[in-house]
Amino acid sequence: MTANVKIKDIAKAAGVSASTVSRALTANGFVAAATAEKIRKAAEALNYRPNFQARSLRTKRSMSILVVVRDIANPFYLEVFKGVEATAREARYSVLMGNTEGDPAREEEYFEMVRDGQADGMILMTGMVPEGYEDQKKKVVVATQMIPDSGLPHVLIDNAKSAGMAVEHLLSLGHTRIAHISGPEGEGMSEERKKGFIQTMENAGMDIPADYIQEGDYHLGSGLKLTARLLDLPVPPSAIFVANDEMAFGVLRVAQERGLHIPSELSVIGFDNIHFSQAVFPPLTTINQPRVEIGKCAMKSLLQLIAGEQPGNDVVLQTELVHRATTAAPQN
Amino acid sequence: MTANVKIKDIAKAAGVSASTVSRALTANGFVAAATAEKIRKAAEALNYRPNFQARSLRTKRSMSILVVVRDIANPFYLEVFKGVEATAREARYSVLMGNTEGDPAREEEYFEMVRDGQADGMILMTGMVPEGYEDQKKKVVVATQMIPDSGLPHVLIDNAKSAGMAVEHLLSLGHTRIAHISGPEGEGMSEERKKGFIQTMENAGMDIPADYIQEGDYHLGSGLKLTARLLDLPVPPSAIFVANDEMAFGVLRVAQERGLHIPSELSVIGFDNIHFSQAVFPPLTTINQPRVEIGKCAMKSLLQLIAGEQPGNDVVLQTELVHRATTAAPQN
DNA sequence: TTGTAAGCGTTATCAT
DNA sequence: ATGATAACGCTTACAA
Numbered sequence: 270m271t272a273n274v275k276i277k278d279i280a281k282a283a284g285v286s287a288s289t290v291s292r293a294l295t296a297n298g299f300v301a302a303a304t305a306e307k308i309r310k311a312a313e314a315l316n317y318r319p320n321f322q323a324r325s326l327r328t329k330r331s332m333s334i335l336v337v338v339r340d341i342a343n344p345f346y347l348e349v350f351k352g353v354e355a356t357a358r359e360a361r362y363s364v365l366m367g368n369t370e371g372d373p374a375r376e377e378e379y380f381e382m383v384r385d386g387q388a389d390g391m392i393l394m395t396g397m398v399p400e401g402y403e404d405q406k407k408k409v410v411v412a413t414q415m416i417p418d419s420g421l422p423h424v425l426i427d428n429a430k431s432a433g434m435a436v437e438h439l440l441s442l443g444h445t446r447i448a449h450i451s452g453p454e455g456e457g458m459s460e461e462r463k464k465g466f467i468q469t470m471e472n473a474g475m476d477i478p479a480d481y482i483q484e485g486d487y488h489l490g491s492g493l494k495l496t497a498r499l500l501d502l503p504v505p506p507s508a509i510f511v512a513n514d515e516m517a518f519g520v521l522r523v524a525q526e527r528g529l530h531i532p533s534e535l536s537v538i539g540f541d542n543i544h545f546s547q548a549v550f551p552p553l554t555t556i557n558q559p560r561v562e563i564g565k566c567a568m569k570s571l572l573q574l575i576a577g578e579q580p581g582n583d584v585v586l587q588t589e590l591v592h593r594a595t596t597a598a599p600q601n
Numbered sequence: 602m603t604a605n606v607k608i609k610d611i612a613k614a615a616g617v618s619a620s621t622v623s624r625a626l627t628a629n630g631f632v633a634a635a636t637a638e639k640i641r642k643a644a645e646a647l648n649y650r651p652n653f654q655a656r657s658l659r660t661k662r663s664m665s666i667l668v669v670v671r672d673i674a675n676p677f678y679l680e681v682f683k684g685v686e687a688t689a690r691e692a693r694y695s696v697l698m699g700n701t702e703g704d705p706a707r708e709e710e711y712f713e714m715v716r717d718g719q720a721d722g723m724i725l726m727t728g729m730v731p732e733g734y735e736d737q738k739k740k741v742v743v744a745t746q747m748i749p750d751s752g753l754p755h756v757l758i759d760n761a762k763s764a765g766m767a768v769e770h771l772l773s774l775g776h777t778r779i780a781h782i783s784g785p786e787g788e789g790m791s792e793e794r795k796k797g798f799i800q801t802m803e804n805a806g807m808d809i810p811a812d813y814i815q816e817g818d819y820h821l822g823s824g825l826k827l828t829a830r831l832l833d834l835p836v837p838p839s840a841i842f843v844a845n846d847e848m849a850f851g852v853l854r855v856a857q858e859r860g861l862h863i864p865s866e867l868s869v870i871g872f873d874n875i876h877f878s879q880a881v882f883p884p885l886t887t888i889n890q891p892r893v894e895i896g897k898c899a900m901k902s903l904l905q906l907i908a909g910e911q912p913g914n915d916v917v918l919q920t921e922l923v924h925r926a927t928t929a930a931p932q933n
Numbered sequence: 934t935t936g937t938a939a940g941c942g943t944t945a946t947c948a949t
Numbered sequence: 950a951t952g953a954t955a956a957c958g959c960t961t962a963c964a965a
Contacts, residue, residue, distance in 0.1 A: 275958055286936045291960055298961085301934060318717045322657035323958035326941050331654065333697070342683045344876065347674045354673060354700050363719065365665070366696045368686050385650045387695070489880050518880035525882045544676065545877050548821050548850035550857045607942055618952045623944055633950060655942035658957050 274315045283311040294319070325386075334571060335391035337367035337379045344543055345513070345560075346394060349413060352564020353392060360572055362389075369395055380405045390571045392564075393421070396456060408574055412567035413560075415457030422580040424567040428458050431556050431588040432465025432510070435538045438554075438590055439508045440473050443598045444536060448481040448506035450495050450516055459487075462512050462540065481506060485516050492519020500527065500535075507599040508536035514543045514555055521549060521595065532597035542591050551594035559586050606647045615643040626651070657718075666903060667723035669699035669711050676875055677845070677892075678726060681745060684896020685724060692904055694721075701727050712737045722903045724896075725753070728788060740906050744899035745892075747789030754912040756899040760790055763888050763920040764797025764842070767870045770886075770922055771840045772805050774930045776868060780813040780838035782827050782848050791819075794844050794872065813838060817848050824851020832859065832867075839931040840868035846875045846887055853881060853927065864929035874923050883926035891918050 276294075280287045285304060292298035293308040300308075311317075325331050336353055338346050350364075357364050365388055369375040376395060380402040382388050390408035398406070398419050411423045439447050449466045452459025463482065470477050480502055485491035492511065496519055499506055511517035517539030524535050531537065531551055539546060539555035546553040566584050574580060608626075612619045617636060625632045625640040632640075643649075657663050668685055670678050682696075689696050697720055701707040708727060712734040714720050722740035730738070730751050743755045771779050781798045784791025795814065802809050812834055817823035824843065828851055831838055843849035849871030856867050863869065863883055871878060874889035898916050906912060 273958095276960095277958080287959085288937080288961075289935055292935090295960085299934060304934085318713070320658070320958050321717055321719045322654045322663065323941090324960080325654040326652070326658050326943090326958085327960045329654075329941080336698075341686060342679045342876070344676045344679060347676060347679070350698065351674045351700070354698060358700075363714075364698045366668075366682065366686060366698055368683070368690075381650070382695075385653055387653050515877075515880065518877065522880065522882040522884070544674070545847075545850065545880075548847065548854065548877075549881050550854040552854070605942095608944095609942080619942095620944075620953080621951055624951085627944085629944085631950060636950080652942050655957090656944075658942080658959090659944045661957080 273320075274317050275320065276317075279308065279311045279315055279317050282315060283308045329386060330575075331386055331389050332361060333363040333365050333388050334568075334575075335365045335367050335379055335382060335388040337369060337376070337391055337393050337395055339369055339371050339395045341366060341368040344545070345541060346413075347544070348560035349394065349564040349567075352561040352566075353568045354564075355561075356565045356568035356572075360568075362568075362572075367391070371395075373397070373399060377402075383408055390575050392567045392571055396458070407580075408571070410567050410570045410574065410580075412563055413458075413558075415461065417457060422570055422574070423583040424563055424570060424586070425583070426558050426563075426586050426588045428461035429465035429468070431558075432462040432512075432540070433469040434588065434590050435510050435540065435556050436466055436469040436473075438592075438596065439510060439536060439538060440469070440475070442508075442536065442596060444508040445475060445599075446481075446504065446506045447475065447477075447508045447510060448483070448499050449477075450483050450485045450492065450499075450509060450511045450520070452485060452487050452512045454484055459512060466510055478504070485512065487513050487515060489515055489519045492516030493523055494519075496520045496523040500524070500529075506535075508538070508596070511537060511539050514539040514541045514546045514553060517553055517555070517595075518545075518549055521551075521553070532595050533600050536596040536599070538596055546591075547593065554593045554596040555591050557589050557591045559588070562586055605652075606649050607652065608649075611640065611643045611647055611649050614647060615640045661718060662907075663718055663721050664693060665695040665697050665720050666900070666907075667697045667699050667711055667714060667720040669701060669708070669723055669725050669727055671701050671703050671727045673698060673700040676877070677847075677873060678745075679876075680892035681726065681896040681899075684893040684898075685900045686896075687893075688897045688900035688904075692900075694900075694904075699723070703727075705729070705731060709734075715740055722907050724899045724903055728790065739912075740903070742899050742902045742906065742912075744895055745790075745890075747793060749789060754902055754906070755915040756895050756902060756918070757915070758890050758895075758918050758920045760793035761797035761800070763890075764794040764844075764872070765801040766920065766922055767842050767872065767888050768798055768801040768805075770924075770928065771842060771868060771870060772801070772807070774840075774868065774928060776840040776931050777807060778813075778836065778838045778931075779807065779809075779840045779842060780815070780831050781809075782815050782817045782824065782831075782841060782843045782852070784817060784819050784844045786816055791844060798842055810834075810836070817844065819845050819847060821847055821851045824848030825855055826851075828852045828855040832856070832861075838867075840870070840928070843869060843871050846871040846873045846878045846885060849885055849887070849927075850877075850881055853883075853885070864927050865932050868928040868931070870928055878923075879925065886925045886928040887923050889921050889923045891920070894918055
């Protein structure tokens with residue numbers, strides 16, 4: 270074990286006081302250039318490493334933030350993580366992973382971590398927020414999700430508008446029988462996407478048969494099941510707008526299992542542009558959500574909050590249609 | 602801001618000394634049941650929350666560990682994270698994310714974090730390890746990867762044997778022209794899988810034409826490219842054993858783009874059983890690697906290390922063949 | 934510009 | 950079984 274060298278040691282070595290060392294090293298107070306240099310050299314020579322906990326205890330900042338998601342194994346969050354991590358790193362923050370498994374009690378635990386100073390703030394992607402914790406909420410930014418009326422700053426995309434883009438695309442291809450597989454009812458993001466679907470259809474004067482909107486849960490299984498239901502309809506759709514890519518994979522699979530050719534016999538468009546949407550066959554046409562960027566922005570906003578600045582307006586990032594191989598003009 | 606209540610306050614409230622409170626609350630030393638109860642009540646009443654940094658400063662334990670990967674956006678790690686997180690949580694540890702982007706300097710930074718007490722240990726999944734940091738290495742467990750001669754405890758699967766299982770499967774189906782798309786040369790895991798492929802083929806008396814082993818990089822792009830190369834061979838393979846699922850998706854895509862029917866015209870088997878291997882069409886036959894379990898085991902081992910116990914033997918977990926729809930007897 | 938000294942909130946040691 | 954007291958290593962008034 271290398272004898273842990275502390276500020277005192279380097280003070281002794283440099284022939285100054287501990288406080289001067291502290292000032293020199295944190296570049297905080299005023300210190301003569303010459304002494305600063307001397308101190309830095311001594312620190313280097315002794316291979317000094319500041320003690321994090323001691324510093325935190327004094328400054329009351331943990332220099333770490335929390336990223337809280339509902340299911341850490343959901344690949345959707347990956348690139349958001351990446352963006353958060355990159356920006357956090359630049360600001361010398363560490364990132365703690367929080368996994369709630371949808372359990373409100375666990376969500377509260379994470380708020381307690383910021384209350385107790387274990388984290389300086391948090392990026393929330395669970396889509397929900399507990400009661401209370403008013404003080405902690407000043408250090409929270411919501412990413413990816415919508416939490417209406419929470420008063421929290423959001424970093425996200427315009428889900429309704431983007432869903433509209435997807436539908437427009439299908440419409441422009443000449444589709445008239447367009448169905449939608451949505452996310453869970455009542456969930457903000459899901460509702461927005463559904464709203465975008467409905468409004469765009471209505472604006473175009475299109476009819477939406479009752480059975481053409483099926484409620485899924487963002488997972489493969491529901492994509493599988495609901496596609497079967499849709500294709501079994503007396504008048505099946507010629508195109509499906511799916512609320513996320515994972516369910517869209519399910520559509521692709523079921524359609525192909527039934528021998529339907531994609532895109533000529535069935536067009537499908539997903540949402541999110543997760544990594545694997547280019548890996549499937551045919552490569553999935555989808556809406557790109559700039560997840561790395563969302564992560565970066567969310568972290569930037571959080572840093573501002575931590576610095577005590579007022580929360581800015583919600584940040585809305587742009588999406589774009591990624592036209593790959595699962596959409597085309599309908600055959601009939 | 603709730604006035605932060607500290608041990609002193611609850612000591613006053615309970616009419617005892619601070620040290621007694623500390624003992625009672627941490628259940629460390631001896632304290633009369635009655636006083637302990639009284640103290641607990643007072644703490645409850647005052648809504649006491651121990652200060653993490655102060656405790657850490659004293660105990661020299663941060664109660665957080667580091668999970669370090671090469672690319673945080675790689676979905677392979679997700680379920681490992683999940684396992685780590687679950688076990689860490691039970692032991693009241695937090696999990697910090699580390700992302701090296703393959704940069705050795707960044708890898709070192711994470712070792713410095715454990716040296717500097719920011720983390721009590723680390724789970725390493727980058728497949729490499731820096732020079733030095735001998736003390737810190739006592740708090741490291743390698744998961745998922747092989748770092749030969751590192752002397753570090755590993756939690757992983759038997760890659761060679763599992764690759765053998767995959768090849769056996771193809772062999773038992775009657776394939777003779779079996780190719781392999783490997784991972785990067787020199788990388789431990791990749792070499793093991795390739796070794797398993799070669800040995801099993803040789804044991805079965807099968808010939809491996811030179812072109813039948815193509816070196817990939819675990820990513821989709823190389824799967825795409827190398828499949829094309831393989832299929833363009835004068836005598837193309839009837840089956841491909843792919844070193845991971847993502848590249849296998851590439852095989853599926855290219856084969857289908859060329860109008861090859863899977864599995865009748867080409868069998869493919871992947872490795873890892875990532876979530877999306879059941880989402881593609883046809884659902885991918887693959888080798889399941891128990892990643893959640895690996896995460897849990899790795900964290901358990903790390904907890905032992907942190908507790909000062911000697912590192913045990915490497916933990917080798919079992920894999921299994923997941924027979925889905927991309928393998929069948931060869932057509933000719 | 935630098936030094937002195939007082940904490941930050943715990944826990945560990947040593948008496949009692 | 951409990952209490953005083955001294956750290957843990959750092960930052961920050963305040964004084965010089």
